[in-house]
Structures are given as structure tokens and as C-alpha cells.
Amino acid sequence: MCGIVGYIGKKEKKEILLDGLSELEYRGYDSAGFAVIENKELKNFKAVGKIENLANKTTHYLSDGFGVSIGHTRWATHGKPTELNAHPHLGQYSFVVHNGIIENYQELKTKLQATGASFVSQTDTETIVHLFEYHNNKLANPFESFKATVAELDGAYATLLITKADSETIYFAKNGSPMLIGFDDNDIYFASSDTPIIGKATQVYYLEDGEYGYAKDGEVKLFDAKGEKSFHKQALSMDKASAQKDGFRFFMEKEIYEQSRVMSETMMGRVNDDSVDFEELNSYFLNGIDNIKICACGTSYHSALASSYLFERLSKIPCVVEIASEFRYKEPLLKKNTLFITISQSGETADTLEALKMAKRAGLKSLSICNVDNSSIVRESDRAILTRAGIEKGVASTKAFATQTMVLWMLSVYFAGINKTIPSEQIKTEIDAMIHVPRALLIPDGLHEQIHRLTKRYLHGHGFFFIGRDIFFPLALEGALKLKEISYLHAEGYPAGEMKHGPIALADSGLFTVALMPRSLHYDKIKSNVEELSARDANILAISPEPFKLADDFIQTSYDSHPMLEFFEMMVITQLFALEVSVRLGNDVDMPRNLAKSVTVE
Numbered sequence: 066m067c068g069i070v071g072y073i074g075k076k077e078k079k080e081i082l083l084d085g086l087s088e089l090e091y092r093g094y095d096s097a098g099f100a101v102i103e104n105k106e107l108k109n110f111k112a113v114g115k116i117e118n119l120a121n122k123t124t125h126y127l128s129d130g131f132g133v134s135i136g137h138t139r140w141a142t143h144g145k146p147t148e149l150n151a152h153p154h155l156g157q158y159s160f161v162v163h164n165g166i167i168e169n170y171q172e173l174k175t176k177l178q179a180t181g182a183s184f185v186s187q188t189d190t191e192t193i194v195h196l197f198e199y200h201n202n203k204l205a206n207p208f209e210s211f212k213a214t215v216a217e218l219d220g221a222y223a224t225l226l227i228t229k230a231d232s233e234t235i236y237f238a239k240n241g242s243p244m245l246i247g248f249d250d251n252d253i254y255f256a257s258s259d260t261p262i263i264g265k266a267t268q269v270y271y272l273e274d275g276e277y278g279y280a281k282d283g284e285v286k287l288f289d290a291k292g293e294k295s296f297h298k299q300a301l302s303m304d305k306a307s308a309q310k311d312g313f314r315f316f317m318e319k320e321i322y323e324q325s326r327v328m329s330e331t332m333m334g335r336v337n338d339d340s341v342d343f344e345e346l347n348s349y350f351l352n353g354i355d356n357i358k359i360c361a362c363g364t365s366y367h368s369a370l371a372s373s374y375l376f377e378r379l380s381k382i383p384c385v386v387e388i389a390s391e392f393r394y395k396e397p398l399l400k401k402n403t404l405f406i407t408i409s410q411s412g413e414t415a416d417t418l419e420a421l422k423m424a425k426r427a428g429l430k431s432l433s434i435c436n437v438d439n440s441s442i443v444r445e446s447d448r449a450i451l452t453r454a455g456i457e458k459g460v461a462s463t464k465a466f467a468t469q470t471m472v473l474w475m476l477s478v479y480f481a482g483i484n485k486t487i488p489s490e491q492i493k494t495e496i497d498a499m500i501h502v503p504r505a506l507l508i509p510d511g512l513h514e515q516i517h518r519l520t521k522r523y524l525h526g527h528g529f530f531f532i533g534r535d536i537f538f539p540l541a542l543e544g545a546l547k548l549k550e551i552s553y554l555h556a557e558g559y560p561a562g563e564m565k566h567g568p569i570a571l572a573d574s575g576l577f578t579v580a581l582m583p584r585s586l587h588y589d590k591i592k593s594n595v596e597e598l599s600a601r602d603a604n605i606l607a608i609s610p611e612p613f614k615l616a617d618d619f620i621q622t623s624y625d626s627h628p629m630l631e632f633f634e635m636m637v638i639t640q641l642f643a644l645e646v647s648v649r650l651g652n653d654v655d656m657p658r659n660l661a662k663s664v665t666v667e
């Protein structure tokens with residue numbers, strides 16, 4: 066959610082900033098901008114919309130002498146996506162970029178306006194630059210002024226500030242939103258995640274909450290509440306992980322197609338002939354644990370929900386799943402015999418991170434399942450299992466969901482093995498099924514074309530219900546979320562057996578029902594639920610191995626004996642369905658409106 070890049074050095078700055086912002090664009094793409102101070106001269110460019118608009122606006126600008134520079138791509142929180150609201154924000158002689166939310170900005174703004182500061186944007190961010198100049202006008206000491214500014218900010222932020230009052234320095238602070246510093250000889254880079262600096266910096270330092278400081282003359286001075294502190298840089302991979310589309314039309318499409326391959330990576334070294342092992346875990350760590358609580362958001366929450374069936378069924382461990390933003394404020398009762406699991410693709414989701422911190426404060430053991438190494442959630446957790454999905458750029462998550470669900474299934478079998486809750490033959494059955502998952506994720510010839518053709522009938526109507534039972538209920542939730550994120554059509558996921566308790570009132574010829582009808586789990590039950598909808602004239606798209614006479618449309622899947630194989634096969638179909646509806650509606654598949662890849666605000 067929003068992206069920050071900064072650079073001090075002699076290299077051409079526009080290219081470094083635009084290049085870095087492009088890497089972060091999928092996190093927020095309402096507007097973008099950058100500011101440079103070179104020879105004490107301030108330059109500032111902003112554009113609404115994508116980075117290419119900013120690039121077009123700055124074709125004639127070059128900055129190749131020594132200078133300081135900061136850039137930002139925005140996902141609007143306060144104020145509409147306009148140029149005035151785009152970062153960097155200017156005071157009288159300083160610029161600021163910021164990710165996160167300054168919670169006390171209104172109070173600070175009122176105070177600053179009373180001293181004569183004039184605000185031009187509706188953002189909370191602009192407060193930072195005016196507050197800094199307010200202090201600096203009195204103290205005439207940019208560092209002390211920045212320190213005083215940071216001390217007055219409440220909320221989550223990662224921020225960079227440059228000022229004519231000290232034109233060879235970048236000031237930085239981090240609290241609750243990610244920020245890192247990259248190093249290469251005398252060049253210093255800043256970014257809100259490591260992709261913009263991979264291939265540029267050779268070493269990195271990931272800032273911790275409460276840290277602030279400045280970079281000047283090839284050096285960084287770091288401080289926290291106790292004063293100046295030393296820090297250890299670590300090597301940064303030079304391997305540019307930046308995903309390319311590889312001939313696909315969209316990142317999301319590419320990511321759907323690569324699920325079969327990445328799933329083998331997820332299992333590698335973990336799924337053996339007759340056991341599942343995680344080098345990240347051991348029985349000592351799990352000693353005393355007799356229940357599991359999982360917190361996550363969005364798609365990650367859906368994978369958690371699916372796994373709760375598996376933890377109870379296979380590991381015989383009570384498992385409760387909570388949406389992180391709800392968990393945070395419910396004053397939850399946390400007991401030390403609970404393993405606290407967080408699931409996050411990005412590892413930066415503010416609500417999930419905060420839930421994790423609460424659990425840690427209560428003394429719980431924590432485990433995260435995450436796709437991004439070194440992310441805040443991974444660093445905060447006692448143990449972390451990486452999903453190994455590779456960088457996911459489509460805002461609508463696909464392969465991250467698949468690999469999270471896979472890791473959780475593996476984990477449920479791992480627990481079952483440790484606690485001997487199911488016979489070894491059943492463990493073997495689970496493992497045999499796991500080994501077949503990459504096959505279940507392959508997209509057979511003709512399937513994508515079939516889905517493309519049938520979607521033309523699903524562009525109107527008054528909404529969608531995705532229905533399923535058991536683990537196919539979370540999959541129904543996920544199918545509906547995918548569709549609404551990129552098609553902007555209303556879609557709900559529902560437990561099929563619950564429809565008759567209210568939602569069936571909506572059934573008529575304008576209602577589309579996507580029915581997940583696996584053969585291996587409660588087939589007769591869901592069949593009856595779908596028949597009830599069909600009797601009320603709802604349009605039925607049935608996804609099942611079993612031909613279903615009442616279906617208006619039918620996508621046939623394989624007769625697999627294991628429900629998880631049916632789960633993954635149906636998951637791909639719902640993903641392609643959402644993609645094709647979105648394409649037909651002419652939407653931006655990879656960067657849908659109003660969304661961002663990483664939600665680092667509450």
C-alpha cells in the first residue's frame with residue numbers, strides 16, 4: 066500500500082526513482098511523484114494515475130550530479146487521488162513522502178494552521194513537512210527538528226524528508242510501516258520493500274519500529290528512543306526477482322498458470338515418502354500446544370479457514386480462525402497453550418502484524434506462513450514457514466492462496482504425525498494426494514477457452530453466489546472475492562447449506578450461482594442445496610466431476626478421490642472465471658480500482 070523510494074548519490078536520479086516506483090506500483094497506483102534537491106535547487110514532479118504518466122511528464126528532466134531524491138506511488142487514504150494530494154508534499158523548503166496513517170494529523174494541522182502554515186492537500190502526510198519546518202524555523206537545526214517532528218507523530222508511518230536547509234541529507238523514520246536502507250559504496254537507497262533496490266544496492270538494513278535518523282556523505286546515523294545505535298547490514302540478493310509476464314496478458318494470468326510449478330517448490334524437502342517435515346519446526350517448539358488460533362486478512366483468511374477443517378480433522382487440534390482487524394479490538398483471551406499462526410502473502414499487512422504483536426505480548430508462541438522473507442511479519446514471528454510462491458504481482462492473489470493452503474495442509478499432517486492422531490496409512494494417503502497437487506493445478510487443453518466462452522453470459526444480472534460445503538466453503542468465499550476484486554460485480558461466498566436460511570430469497574433468473582460440487586465430499590448434500598436454487602430459477606454454473614442435469618453451465622473436473630485435489634482443481638477454475646469476466650468488462654486485471662497489493666494501513 067503506497068511505495069517509497071529514495072536515493073542519495075551522483076547517479077541519474079530520475080531513472081532510479083521511476084525504476085524503483087515501477088517495482089512498487091502494484092502496491093498503489095492512484096498517483097505518483099518525486100522530488101530532487103541538486104545544487105540547492107528543488108525540483109518536484111507529480112502525476113495522477115500510473116507511473117508511466119509521471120515518466121511521460123518528466124521525459125526532458127535529468128539529474129546526474131550529486132543530489133538527494135525521494136519518490137512515492139500512492140494508494141489514497143486521506144483525500145482523493147489528485148496531483149495536489151500526490152506525494153512528495155512541499156512545505157516552504159522541504160519535501161516529504163510517507164506510507165501509513167498519521168492518526169493525530171487533524172490535531173497537528175489545526176495547531177500548525179494557527180501558526181500560519183498553509184495546507185494545499187487533504188492528506189495527513191502534509192502535516193509532517195509543515196511540522197518539520199515549524200520546528201526548524203525555531204531551532205535552525207534540521208536533525209533536531211526532524212527528531213521533534215517524529216516525536217509528535219501518532220500512528221503508522223515510514224517517511225523520508227529532504228530539505229533545502231540541509232540539502233545533502235535524507236531524513237528517515239519508521240514506525241509500523243516497512244522501510245529499508247540499501248548500500249552500495251557511497252550510494253544510499255531507501256525503499257519500502259527490497260525489490261526497487263535489488264540490482265542496485267549490495268547490502269541492506271531493515272529498519273525497526275521506532276528507528277529514525279539521517280543519511281549523508283555515504284553514511285547512515287541511526288537512532289531510537291535510547292539514542293544513537295549501531296546496526297548490522299546484511300547482504301542483499303543481486304537476483305532481480307522482478308516478475309515478467311512471460312508472454313501472458315496479465316501477471317494474474319501468469320501466476321494462475323505457474324501454480325502447478327510453484328507448488329512443487331512449496332513441497333520440496335518437506336513432503337517425504339511417509340512423513341511431512343518442516344526444518345523450521347520441531348517438537349520442542351510445539352511442546353505444550355493444544356490448540357491453534359489463526360489470524361489473517363482477505364485471501365489469506367480464506368486459506369486459514371480451509372485449514373481449520375484440516376487441523377481438526379487430521380491433527381485433532383481445536384483451531385479457531387479470526388479476521389485480524391476484528392481480533393485486534395475484541396480484547397481476546399489469549400492462553401499460552403495456543404499456537405498463534407499468522408498468514409500473509411506480503412508479510413506487511415498492518416492488521417495481521419498488529420494481531421501478531423498482541424499475541425507475542427501475551428506470551429504465545431507464534432508461527433507465520435508468508436511469501437516474503439524478511440518481511441515484518443516474518444521478522445516478528447518466533448518461527449516462519451515460507452510459501453515459496455515467488456513474487457506475486459497481480460493484486461488479486463492466486464498462487465499465494467494456493468501455496469498458503471498447501472503449507473497449512475502439510476502442517477496439519479505434520480501435527481498429525483507428531484501427535485499420532487491418525488494412522489500412518491492415512492498419513493500416507495494424504496502424502497500421495499499432496500504429490501498429485503501439481504497435476505491437479507495444470508490447466509487442461511480447452512479449459513481456459515471454455516471458461517472464456519461461457520463468461521459472456523455472466524456480465525449482467527444482480528449478483529453472484531459462490532457456494533460450497535466444508536473446505537469448499539472457504540474456496541467459495543475466495544472465488545467470490547476474486548470475482549469482485551477484478552470484475553467489480555457483487556459476489557458473495559456462502560456455505561451451501563446456509564442458503565435456505567435467508568439468501569435463497571434472492572434466487573431468481575437474475576441470480577448467478579457458482580456451485581462447487583466435489584464428488585469426494587458431501588456430494589449429495591450440496592446437490593440438494595443446488596437443486597433448491599435451481600427450483601427458484603437461479604442460473605447455475607456447476608463445477609463438478611459429476612454431470613448435473615439442472616446446470617445452466619457445467620465445467621467438468623476430474624474424479625479425484627481426495628477432496629484437496631478437487632479443491633485445487635476447482636480453485637483454478639474460479640480464478641480463470643474471475644479473470645475472464647474482468648477481461649470482458651475491460652477492467653485492469655492486475656491493478657484493479659481502489660485496491661493495493663500490500664495493505665500497510667489499518
Ligand code: M6R
Binds near residue numbers: 411463660664
Ligand atoms: O499480504 P496479505 O496476505 O496479508 O494480504 C491480505 C489481503 O489484503 C489480501 O489477501 C487481499 O485480500 C488480496 N487482494 C486478495 O486477492
